[in-house]
Amino acid sequence: MKGLTIGQIAKQANVTPDTIRLYERYGLLDTPSRSMSGYRQYPEASVIHLRFILRAKAIGFTLKEIGEILALRKTSIHTCDDVRKKAEIKHQQILGKLDELRKLEVALRTLIDTCETHDPNDLCPIITALEQADKTQGSK
Amino acid sequence: MKGLTIGQIAKQANVTPDTIRLYERYGLLDTPSRSMSGYRQYPEASVIHLRFILRAKAIGFTLKEIGEILALRKTSIHTCDDVRKKAEIKHQQILGKLDELRKLEVALRTLIDTCETHDPNDLCPIITALEQADKTQGSK
């Protein structure tokens, strides 16, 4: 048996074999070669590829989006312009997400700060802050 | 008809009546009183309550977590600590996501830069750029 089994790369990437088969079906991983008995045989590089997927997922990309990012890799030289444009769109989306997340972070930090300095006799300021945000920040 | 209809509070909170019924089933909204014909009748305060839910959701809480927070609010002042701890856990998660997102932004920007300056005689540099992103950003 040359190459790694599905269980071996699964363990190295800290996922289940099921997840890897799923990613394969979703086109995130190339269909690997098979042993004579039908076992999947992965090269070492698959673990790196898999970790790339997991990192992208961890920051909030859907599997579909990750598929699009990975598809950039497969596109031929002749469409390099299209590839770059796709990458740029992704980049803009990432910048947008960063912006949203930063706002979220500030909002939540402010809430916690308020909470830490609050008089124990008062009501929980996180709840009152959320309620007041309704009033001060108006409709959406 | 005293009180607001489901459609009226839905419009004020910018959600659908379906969503409100769902929140009711999930225990996030008190079951409202009914008119003689069976229509839900909401007090004005329900809009505030609903916006509380939506804001908490926007900050990154799941409906389940919001349910827990609302339950805490009903019990007593002494559970403020629990609310703060939940908020702190969320905050840490957001910081982690921000970090990962920044890394991905750099990786993708690098990819685009490389692509823009690449020699048309070379292979599309996207392959190498993505692979290098894998290696430089290490394991998880």
Added chain:
DNA sequence: CTTGACCTTAGAGTGTAGTCCATGGTTTAT
């Protein structure tokens, strides 16, 4: 040469957060 850990497939089930539908009753405006 059997046992147990692994592999294969297709397909069903889970949880989240809605969204849509059919069917029927109610309210409101013209």
Added chain:
DNA sequence: ATAAACCATGGACTACACTCTAAGGTCAAG
């Protein structure tokens, strides 16, 4: 008085990302 717009219910459906099951084949150790 009738049409449009609303409300009610239960249940089906969606998308996402797994996760598990059944039923079987394979491989290494003792």
